[in-house]
Amino acid sequence: MFNKDRWREIFETIGKNKLRTFLSGFTVALGIFIFIILFGLGNGLKNTFQEFFLDDASNAIYIFPGKTSLPYKGFKANRRIDFENEDLEDIKLNFPMFTEHVTPRITRSALTRYKSQSNSYTTRAVAPGYQFIEKTILMKGRYINQTDLKSKTKHAVIGRLVAKDLFKTEDPIGKYIDIGSTVFKVIGVFQDDGGDNEERFIYIPYTTRQLIEKSNDKVGEIIVTFPKELGHPGAMAFESSLKKYFKDKKSIDPSDPNGIFFRNQTDNLKQTQQFAVVLQLIVSFVGLGTLIAGIIGISNIMVFVVKERTKELGIRKALGATPRSVIEMILQESVFITTLSGYFGLFLGIVVLKNVGLRLEDYFIKNPFIDFGTAFSATIVLIIFGAIAGYIPAKRASRIKPIVALRDE
Amino acid sequence: MIQIKNLHKSYKMGSSSLHVLKGINFEVEEGELVAIMGSSGSGKSTLLNILGMLDGADEGEYILDEVPIKNLNETKAAKYRNKFLGFVFQSFNLINYKSALENVALPLYYQGIQRKERQSLALDYLERVGLKDWATHLPSELSGGQKQRVAIARAMASRPKVLLADEPTGALDTKTSYEVMDLIQKINDEGKTILVVTHEPDIAQMCKRVVQLKDGIIIKDEKVDQVLASENVQ
Numbered sequence: 001m002f003n004k005d006r007w008r009e010i011f012e013t014i015g016k017n018k019l020r021t022f023l024s025g026f027t028v029a030l031g032i033f034i035f036i037i038l039f040g041l042g043n044g045l046k047n048t049f050q051e052f053f054l055d056d057a058s059n060a061i062y063i064f065p066g067k068t069s070l071p072y073k074g075f076k077a078n079r080r081i082d083f084e085n086e087d088l089e090d091i092k093l094n095f096p097m098f099t100e101h102v103t104p105r106i107t108r109s110a111l112t113r114y115k116s117q118s119n120s121y122t123t124r125a126v127a128p129g130y131q132f133i134e135k136t137i138l139m140k141g142r143y144i145n146q147t148d149l150k151s152k153t154k155h156a157v158i159g160r161l162v163a164k165d166l167f168k169t170e171d172p173i174g175k176y177i178d179i180g181s182t183v184f185k186v187i188g189v190f191q192d193d194g195g196d197n198e199e200r201f202i203y204i205p206y207t208t209r210q211l212i213e214k215s216n217d218k219v220g221e222i223i224v225t226f227p228k229e230l231g232h233p234g235a236m237a238f239e240s241s242l243k244k245y246f247k248d249k250k251s252i253d254p255s256d257p258n259g260i261f262f263r264n265q266t267d268n269l270k271q272t273q274q275f276a277v278v279l280q281l282i283v284s285f286v287g288l289g290t291l292i293a294g295i296i297g298i299s300n301i302m303v304f305v306v307k308e309r310t311k312e313l314g315i316r317k318a319l320g321a322t323p324r325s326v327i328e329m330i331l332q333e334s335v336f337i338t339t340l341s342g343y344f345g346l347f348l349g350i351v352v353l354k355n356v357g358l359r360l361e362d363y364f365i366k367n368p369f370i371d372f373g374t375a376f377s378a379t380i381v382l383i384i385f386g387a388i389a390g391y392i393p394a395k396r397a398s399r400i401k402p403i404v405a406l407r408d409e
Numbered sequence: 410m411i412q413i414k415n416l417h418k419s420y421k422m423g424s425s426s427l428h429v430l431k432g433i434n435f436e437v438e439e440g441e442l443v444a445i446m447g448s449s450g451s452g453k454s455t456l457l458n459i460l461g462m463l464d465g466a467d468e469g470e471y472i473l474d475e476v477p478i479k480n481l482n483e484t485k486a487a488k489y490r491n492k493f494l495g496f497v498f499q500s501f502n503l504i505n506y507k508s509a510l511e512n513v514a515l516p517l518y519y520q521g522i523q524r525k526e527r528q529s530l531a532l533d534y535l536e537r538v539g540l541k542d543w544a545t546h547l548p549s550e551l552s553g554g555q556k557q558r559v560a561i562a563r564a565m566a567s568r569p570k571v572l573l574a575d576e577p578t579g580a581l582d583t584k585t586s587y588e589v590m591d592l593i594q595k596i597n598d599e600g601k602t603i604l605v606v607t608h609e610p611d612i613a614q615m616c617k618r619v620v621q622l623k624d625g626i627i628i629k630d631e632k633v634d635q636v637l638a639s640e641n642v643q
Contacts, residue, residue, distance in 0.1 A: 005518065012507075016506035016507070311502070312504050314502075315502045315504055316504075319490070319491065319516040319567070320488065320491020320519035320520065320567065321519050322483070322487040322519075323487070325519070399483065403464050
């Protein structure tokens with residue numbers, strides 16, 4: 001394989017048969033190039049999809065209080081149900097295996113002011129776990145933590161657009177804002193992939209909200225996240241036991257459709273996961289198809305190359321080339337060309353993908369990419385199949401009797 | 410040098426088979442210059458191909474330089490060809506993307522000779538055929554006679570025991586044919602055994618022995634008075 005003379009012979013052949021070299025190289029480079037572009041764009045589509053549908057955690061159950069519609073255990077109908085701090089603790093205590101985060105959400109709207117700028121924003125009073133439910137990304141500072149809850153601090157985490165509206169170019173961290181006549185210190189600025197509305201929220205500790213509202217212990221809604229490993233059936237089971245537990249605890253008729261409401265994201269999760277699987281299938285199918293087309297292309301070229309060289313191979317055999325040396329020569333040449341041009345196509349594809357990537361966001365393709373492993377293996381696959389595709393005609397050519405190859409047409 | 414006994418060869422043509430060689434017996438001594446003559450279809454090229462191990466015989470014995478040639482696999486045949494035989498074809502069969510020098514050096518490549526030595530040997534042989542100045546030219550830049558001389562140099566380069574020429578002048582005009590025959594005669598004078606297949610009587614007369622083939626058997630085998638090609642070249 002590392003025979004210097006053989007390599008020299010191959011380089012001479014390559015250099016003097018430029019069209020042939022170009023054709024086989026071009027096929028491989030184009031195959032890999034298209035594969036990378038299509039695969040990358042497919043991934044971009046997947047990214048867009050995930051951004052649209054997987055913004056919020058999908059392993060969450062939302063519990064909303066309502067009003068009963070049936071009398072039960074001596075209570076009248078039309079009774080208002082409230083959740084309290086104790087309920088949060090009870091969920092954690094009774095379902096330790098099923099809960100990751102338990103957080104309340106008390107939503108209020110209030111006029112918010114900083115210096116001369118003011119606007120009305122929605123304030124959500126939450127626990128630290130809420131960050132995982134919204135998949136909030138901190139740009140600056142920090143999120144609400146346990147200390148904030150315990151000391152009921154007047155700390156606020158504001159959305160990117162709140163910061164932009166109120167502070168303009170100023171750094172909001174450490175500044176004080178007035179939310180509904182209470183002064184809060186800004187401790188963090190966040191962004192959220194869920195869109196502009198999501199970035200107009202202000203988060204504060206729920207204990208602080210309770211303190212402001214006359215030290216009550218109402219928690220509004222409760223959101224529980226469960227481990228993803230539960231899966232769809234597990235999540236449904238968890239939901240029904242939660243429902244049963246709360247109806248019992250709050251003395252609601254088990255057949256009452258109101259009183260307490262559940263929204264389980266797991267149904268969404270199932271659908272979006274199915275959709276993601278379909279998208280992944282499409283992307284893989286496109287990639288595989290391109291790869292197969294590339295392999296067929298190389299096979300054709302190799303058959304053509306060997307056919308074109310039949311006479312030359314006959315001459316070489318008449319001059320003493322063994323069948324083995326004929327096969328090795330053809331294979332070494334083809335593998336050399338496919339490797340070189342394959343990696344050229346790979347490199348070109350990645351560069352093009354990087355450059356057009358940013359301009360395609362309007363077409364629902366976000367951050368198209370191909371992981372290097374996939375691109376690398378695709379190229380290897382193409383090289384291997386190119387070699388196999390070259391081996392078959394080379395083997396046949398090596399068996400041709402020189403007399404047949406040299407026969408004048 | 411060459412001993413052939415009762416050589417048979419037939420080709421399958423669909424369901425029927427064509428019996429081309431029907432028992433050939435002949436011997437060639439070292440240093441002979443033999444013309445194999447015959448009309449087309451007489452089996453002369455088939456005989457040459459079998460002699461050249463480009464094709465196998467169905468039946469019979471073939472001994473080349475005391476080595477029995479039979480049951481050769483492709484690899485062995487290739488090695489024998491490389492070691493024993495030099496070929497000259499009617500259509501030259503030079504590799505068109507290689508220069509004259511590289512063409513001549515090719516059999517040496519398959520003998521495993523180092524590049525430097527290969528090139529100097531090849532240049533020697535090109536000089537012998539009078540084409541040293543054309544060493545870097547491609548076959549397409551050479552005339553027919555020059556191409557055939559390159560082909561002869563290539564056949565000689567591997568220092569074969571026997572030189573086999575299949576209609577070496579078939580594609581050349583008379584004057585060039587005689588020049589090529591002059592070269593072949595000179596190589597023969599140096600002691601090389603040469604077999605020439607031809608259907609031209611004047612070319613055959615320039616050999617030392619003429620073997621006449623008809624319908625797959627030898628009908629005439631006689632020594633002739635050699636006409637020197639150089640006398641016919643102006």
